[in-house]
Amino acid sequence: MANYSSEPGCVTILYGSENGTAEDYARYLWQRLQYLQLKPTLSTLDEYPLKSLVTETKILIIVCSTTGQGELPLNARKFMKFLLKKKLPSDLLNHIKLTTFGVGDSSYTKFNYAVKKLHTRLHQLGCSELSPRCEADEMSAEGVDGFYKEWELKVIENIRSYFPDLVTISDDYLLPPLNPASYDELDDLLDELDLSLTRVQNDPDLHIGKIVSNVRLTDSDHFQDVRHVIIESEELKFLPGDTVGLYPINDDKSVELLIQLQPHWIPFADKPLHILGKVAAIDGGLISAEKLTLRSLFKYHLDIVAIPRRSFFMNLWHFTNASTPDGEREQEKLKEFGGFEDTEELYNYANRPRRLILETILEFQDNLEIPIRYIYDLFPKIRPRLFSIASKPSPTQVELVVGIVEYKTMLRRIRRGLCSKWLKLVDSGDRIVFKTHRANLKYTLPSVPNPPLIMIAPGTGIAPMKSIIEHVTGHEIDQQLHLFYGCRYSGKDLLFRELWNTLVDAQKLHFYPAFSRDENSTAKYVQDRLFQEKALIGDLLLNQNAIIFVCGSSGKMPKQVRITLMEVLVHTGMDEAQAGEYLLAMEDSGRYKEDVW
CATH class of the missing domain: 3.40.50.80 (Nucleotide-binding domain of ferredoxin-NADP reductase (FNR) module)
Known part of the structure; x- marks a missing residue:
């Protein structure tokens, strides 16, 4: 069996993710392989240079969820479109060892259909098997975690056979950040700017709009607040079935609380901040480096009210001061949440009570000190919230129907979704950033132009x-x-x-x-x-x-x-x-x- 180089690009982990679950498993595996002293590449499927697939990649690992009726996530469709080109030779990828992991829900008719399509097509193009495809099921008793744990063991075992000289380093070692955040102490404080509207991105579907109205449709005594939102903009192009992506932001009070929980951040909260390294594309665009601060990064780009995932804890425990008995216990607990020894631990702490990242940091604040340089890698990015368009095509106006998410957890705390909390405060005349997404919904047939x-x-x-x-x-x-x-x-x-x-x-x-x-x-x-x-x-x-x-x-x-x-x-x-x-x-x-x- 040939020995492979451990240089960057040889092992590639690609993911297609709609709500962040598939991305988290991909990111977790990416970090695990670094502890084997490998240098794996991590990317969305669409962002990965296709030339590198042919020239560099020897081991390809894909983690992908399924959306709609067996469709690939938005950040995986360009990749699949390339794979489906008829002119591609059947031996194009015969140098690649492949394994795939699907994140799915068996209650859907086309369960894990997206990863099946990817896996099948890559085999048709010459990929051979590194380890069998795994189709995880959220509805199963063991959950996706149980499937992932068994799949990862087999993947790492097989990877080791191609890298016989690998030496595992201790997980006590803190990996360097992929995108370090740094600040310049000599810079003056920035003036307060409307940073949400500086998201410049070369994307014709990204728009700045003005709220025309934001009114409640349901009766005031009804349990759910459903909003009819009308947005005015220019040069809109959409059809029935298309969606709009809204970019919610964290409220100033929550951002300030988080900064106060980490006192060493306070002197630098409003100084110019720079994100180093090759920054992966963010849907909606990243605030330009000249206007980015720690405060604006948290407000507009990092999700502090998401439920923390495993890869978050995999890093977080390293920032705990274990010099005291309390600190040692807290570090051990956070480390448990970041591993797979007992998958119920994380579920019971975070998912069952719907605990927020902000609440987690509040709970462990006494012994927790997060370096600024790790912030961009540690916290998940705010994802756009997609809503179906509720109006006929128009170049100047789009309508949405949005159900406000509010509920009480087992901790007896009222929860409001990030987008819901933001949207309730948006008023007529306010400007927002949004993006239209194509759905290619067909309501005609080749043989029947206008069927019922x-x-x-x-x-x-x-x-x-x-x-x-x-x-x-x-x-x-x-x-x-x-x-x-x-x-x-x-x-x-x-x-x-x-x-x-x-x-x-x-x-x-x-x-x-x-x-x-x-x-x-x-x-x-x-x-x-x-x-x-x-x-x-x-x-x-x-x-x-x-x-x-x-x-x-x-x-x-x-x-x-x-x-x-x-x-x-x-x-x-x-x-x-x-x-x-x-x-x-x-x-x-x-x-x-x-x-x-």
């Missing part, structure tokens, strides 16, 4: 349906529109009631509501309403080539809708196997689309 549309949407899932309906009716397109909408009460959270009534009266929309808490409602959930209309649905699907759109919260709803559609098809004369095959064929042809979260 069956739209199924509980709650805020109504957003893309409103966009489609306004687009179709506004252009006088001859297309049947059937909207199945579910909420709790007809009088409290039936969103856009007047719009639906107007369109129904004009015979442009067929509307089928379901109310789960109204005593007199004959249909509690959207699947109940679908079954009530089984004759109509069966005819639309089998005889009129209807397209189905499902949008809303993941969990029971999408699964129950699918079961109900199978029951509808069975009522037309199919058996269960035929009904299941028919729905799968609808998915493959683009006639069955889900957008769930």
Whole structure:
């Protein structure tokens, strides 16, 4: 067996991640391999230079989640597009040993479909196996951690066979930061600037907009605050089904509290800060170096109210002063959270009570001193929050429907999502940064230009349906529109009631509501309403080539809708196997689309 060089590029870890989970596992493995004195490369799939894949990489490790209906995350699609080029030779990557790790949820129909596509295509291009692909399941008893632990053991064992001279260094050694943060003590303090609007990035889909309105749609006594947000901008290009990425920021009070918890940061909080090394691209752009400070970095770019992940603790424990008994105990506890000896430890500390990074630092503050140079590597980046567009295409205006996330944890603390907390404070006239994302939603067919549309949407899932309906009716397109909408009460959270009534009266929309808490409602959930209309649905699907759109919260709803559609098809004369095959064929042809979260 050939021995490989331990120089940078030989071992490459690439990830595709939508919410940060896949990235965290990739980052954790990247650090673990450094303790073997390897120099692995870490990158998103899309950012990795494809030339290096051919010229440098010998061992390729991919960690990838799945989004939508078997789709790759946004930061992995350019990579996959390259792999699918027909002109690529079948032996292009025959020098690469490959393993992949999928982060998935078996409650979704196309479980871990993205990593399967990547793995299969890379084998077609010549990659041979380093270790078997692992498809982790969030719904399993052992969780993703259990799958990762076993997969990592095999990966490291196999990597060692290619590097026989590796010597493991102690994890007491603190790895140098990838992107050290440094400051210049001689610089004057910066003037207060509107730094959120300096995110310059060469991206035509990144916009600065003005809030036109931000109003509550649900009744004031309803349990959930749902907002209708209208943003005004210029040169907008979007279609029904597309999404907007919002860039929330931390509130000044939380940022100041964090700085006060680390007193050695205070003298430098407002001095110019520089991030060294090759900085990975940040969605939305990074504030320019000339205007970056420790305070603005935390406010606009680093997530201090996220639930801390394992790679966070893997570094954090190194910054604990263990010279006292209390400090020694705290260091040991933080080290446990950063390892896999007992995966329940981290879950019980962080995930179960939904504990925040800021609260973690508050709890361990007495013995914790985080060097400024490690800040950029230690804290996770604020991720854009994606929302379906709720308005017809316009070059100057876009609308969103946003459910404000507020709940009480087992610690009896009220939690508000970072985006929700920020959005509640945004008012008319305020300027924000946002980005449009293409979804390539199809609501026509090659053989049927304007097939009937069956739209199924509980709650805020109504957003893309409103966009489609306004687009179709506004252009006088001859297309049947059937909207199945579910909420709790007809009088409290039936969103856009007047719009639906107007369109129904004009015979442009067929509307089928379901109310789960109204005593007199004959249909509690959207699947109940679908079954009530089984004759109509069966005819639309089998005889009129209807397209189905499902949008809303993941969990029971999408699964129950699918079961109900199978029951509808069975009522037309199919058996269960035929009904299941028919729905799968609808998915493959683009006639069955889900957008769930």
